[in-house]
């Protein structure tokens with residue numbers, strides 16, 4: 229079976245600059261996979277997606293390349309999480325199998341979503357050790373790039389990190405911090421800190437710059453470039469006020485002196501953050 233054999237009446241809406249925009253088979257496929265997520269009910273197993281060979285092939289290619297690059301470029305804690313989670317390399321893993329393993333390792337579980345969810349919903353779920361993940365695979369024409377989070381970003385980028393106890397705890401604390409944000413302004417500051425740390429954070433380890441950020445760890449091309457970025461010391465006030473452009477490689481990253489230093493600073497920030505902390509930080 230190939231993608232073009234998958235018939236579904238619905239067609240998923242994609243922006244004109246998306247690699248799958250002109251590919252009707254891909255858009256039908258996206259609609260069918262979103263449908264699977266819509267059938268999920270909390271407390272019940274995540275319904276399986278029957279992936280086609282084209283999708284499994286993208287997974288095989290990207291996961292093999294990323295695994296090789298991670299040995300050189302990922303923080304030790306992430307590599308340890310990846311070893312514990314032991315994702316399969318031969319085909320796209322089902323979210324249910326990843327969720328069961330994750331849950332036995334750190335208590336985090338996965339719930340499927342059809343696409344991007346509101347910021348408050350996505351971050352807030354982390355407080356309950358729930359990671360909301362998409363199940364679709366990026367377009368096969370550009371396997372090393374995706375303009376939106378796909379199952380490769382969610383599982384390789386985030387779930388490997390969530391399999392490590394210290395990183396999992398950081399995600400949980402981040403979720404709690406997001407829930408304490410009553411104003412959109414406080415949430416915006418929080419989400420920038422999250423972006424520059426759990427998505428694009430880097431830290432020095434034994435004289436080398438390495439990453440613990442899911443955005444870099446799931447991006448085949450950008451992961452090779454982060455050592456060329458302009459570096460600033462990890463500082464939540466600067467991170468929370470810095471704007472970013474998701475359509476380009478990040479030109480500027482925040483580097484912690486060590487992974488432990490990143491965990492300490494971020495845990496301290498997330499554990500105390502709320503609207504009044506935001507008020508104080510913006511005037512400091």
Ligand SMILES: [Fe+2]
Pocket residue numbers: 377381386427442443
């Ligand atoms: Fe992400």
